[in-house]
Amino acid sequence: MCGIAGRILGSFGKLGDDLVELMDAQEHRGADSTGFAIYGAPxxxxxxxxxxxxxxxxxxxxxxxxxxxxxxxxxxxxxxxxxxxxxxxxxxxxxxxxxxxxxxxxxxxxxxxxxxxxxxxxxxSLEIIKDIGGSKQVADKHGVRDMFGSHGLGHARLATESSVLPNASHPFWARPFPDVAIVHNGQITDYFTWRDRLQRQGYRFLTENDSELIAVWVSDQIKAGLSMEQALKKSIDSIDGVFTYMIADPSGIGFAKDRFAMKPLVVIDQAGDLAAATEEQAVRRIFSGECDVINHDGPGITDFWPAVSGRLAA
Amino acid sequence: MSEVIIEVGDRGIREINREIRVACEAGSKIRVTNTLSRHNLGVGLPKGGEIIFEGSVGYYCGGLNTGATISIERNTGWAVGEGMTDGLITVGGYAGMSAGAAMMGGTIHIKGDSGPRCGVAMKGGHIVVEGKIGYQSGFMAHSGKIIALGGAGASCADALWEGEVWVAGEVESLGVDVDVLEPTAEEVAEVDAVLEPLGLKDTSREWRKMVSGQRLWYFESRDANAWLMI
CATH class of the missing domain: 3.30.70.260 (ACT domain)
Incomplete structure (x- = not known):
């Protein structure tokens, strides 16, 4: 069990603060390590x-x-x-x-x-900050609350498949592609099969964390010329396991959910000012008033939300 | 009868649940405010309690209910009414995954849709959903009835034991080992008797009653390929 979150601000601003709140509200889902991916001024x-x-x-x-x-x-x-x-x-x-x-x-x-x-x-623009400890502990150490940005990701880890190590926490960078990051909640059951296949192609894994596979797999798809949306869709039938993961790049945030509808994702989207998280009580830290909540509870779902910068470009 | 207001906010859930229980025992009606979608609200409430939760709640609301009447204005997270044995839980909006998981008795009435695996492993009682039930609803239900008035998502009634899934409306697809039966007039009357007190009886509905095909009950690993959808 882990907790993930995504946040897109209506306009460039104090993103770090919101991500810390989103992860603090989900600290009970895993507090061994916490990480943030922040898209600042490019x-x-x-x-x-x-x-x-x-x-x-x-x-x-x-x-x-x-x-x-x-x-x-x-x-x-x-x-x-x-x-x-x-x-x-x-x-x-x-x-x-x-x-x-x-x-x-x-x-x-x-x-x-x-x-x-x-x-x-x-x-x-991407900066990934990750370390051992809960949301506030990591945020205090690295000054995350004061970081500005347009959008970003957060992750609270409960290590179930590999050790607690500072570098084994999320988000993972989809090396070598700059500005691409992922966070994942779930387990990848064909991790070793995929890892072996990707290593034979020359990819290097830096941790034993099964979630790192998603970052490497996504890199391989980008290399093959797939767009983020295409890669998200393809992952549902390609990767086995229970997962909800998010990918971010400068244009926005996308997510994919497995075929078994196991891992939740709750979204509040107010005309592009958006918060997504594993639990509704987390997005409520951002939007406390009554508003429409989208529960992406079904199987095999993907979507993409443009960030402000992406919207301006489009 | 006086109404007791209990505010949630960022207070500890145990403290709040203790206050709800004390107010129930004093015979008061209870209104719980500022719920902020938090988990484990109103777990283990006694017979006779009357509780309204304003807004939306998180996971396991009304779990282990032993007879209270619980109403949630908007949405619930996972497993509303998990393991309940008696009472009535009404959800004004959408109920998240695994509504009524492993419940043994009582009724859960969901006015909106319900998420995946509604009634998973339920052992008794009724779940009435005015909207659509989600993916794999009724998964491994041992007993009791899930009654959906607005259709069902994919893999409906997957791997049932002796539970029943009743659907009026479209069913996206069936799960494994499902028999779809034309219900008898007597059986429809039983379902209508569940719906009537909720004001939902409508004799014009065309029901599909889904029960176990009973082949999966005798699962043998050599037949795995016939069952696994992965």
Whole structure:
């Protein structure tokens, strides 16, 4: 059991606050780790990276190695790394880098360092913040409440299929595609079959978490030229298990639900100002007055909600 | 009789449920306000209690009801009236997944639609849905009746034991091992007797009564392919 949430603001604003509330209301669904994906003001060039290193004693060596690799790929820091630590062994970082010559080949090589330093999001606007602890704990540590954005995702994890590790929490970045993130509530039952198949194609898995599969699977679909909506639909018959997951990109948020109608999703949509969550009491934190609630309870459902930026472009 | 107002807000659910129970025992009518779709409201209420929940409630509202009359103005989350043995629960709007799960007696009256697996594993009592019942409704119902006046979603009456699913209106598809029967006049009269006190009796309905085909009762693993839809 996990809790997921999506939020699209009517206009660019204090997104972090809402996501923290949405996840705080669902903390009883899983409080071992919490994560957020926030789409802030998009950059013209350069990527915002979020990630973590697993031993803060090794931090300066890790970062030197990381920067060296960036330089080999024709990129460098635009903003030096900001480090976030507490009494845990791992450290988290945020940095802004200039565009590598080839993002895919850079991240493929950077993932060779993932036993000690791991990139968890890369995007013009996407930032994934995830860590051990409940919603408020993670939000306080990383200053999530003060983050602005147009839309984003949240996740409260109850680890059922793999260990509690800071990097095994959600959201997952659909590497190597910038600005694509997923959150998932459920279990993927053909995880090992799919993982094996995708690894043979050259994809790398950084965790043992079955939900990471969705991010990698989605990447493979994007690579094959499918749109988000097509990938969502295809996943229902391709992936076995019980799931409700959401994918976000700069244009908005989509979701897919399995064929067995097991995992709920509740939505309040007020002319595009939208909150979606596993439980109705979470979306009520955002919209407390009487309003229409959509329960996506049926089997095999997908939908896509455009973000403000996407609506303007369209 | 006085009406007691109990406010939910962000207070602890145990405290609220204790207050509801105390007011029930004092014979008061109860109105629960500012419910904010929270879970586990009004669980284990006694016979004779009369409770109205304003707005929408979360999971397991009215669960383990032993005879109270509970009314929810709008929607419910999962498993309204789970495990109830007696009483009446009225849902003004939509009832989420697994309404009346494993209930043993009493009646749940849903004015809107109900979500998937309505009446899952129910062992008695009645669930009356004015709208449409969701995917796989009646799944493994042991006994009791689910009565839908506005049709049924896919995989209706899947894998029943001795429960019955009655549908007026369109059925998207049947679940596994379902027999669809023409009900006798006597059986229709029994259903009408359930509907009459709710003001829903209408003799012009064309019913489909769904019961177990009883083949799945004797499941053997070598026949799995005949049953599995995955």
């Amino acid at each position: 950059r013209e060039d350069g990527y915002i990276l979020r990630g973590m290193g697993f031993d803060r004693e090794q931090m300066s060596g890790d970062l030197d190695e990381f920067q060296l690799l960036l330089k080999e790929h024709g990129a460098d820091y635009i903003e030096e790394p900001t480090i976030i630590t507490d009494d845990q062994k791992h450290y988290c970082f945020r940095m802004v880098i200039s565009d590598p010559r080839d993002l895919t080949s850079w991240i493929t090589e950077a993932d060779h360092l993932s036993d000690h330093i791991e990139v968890q999001s890369c995007g013009r």
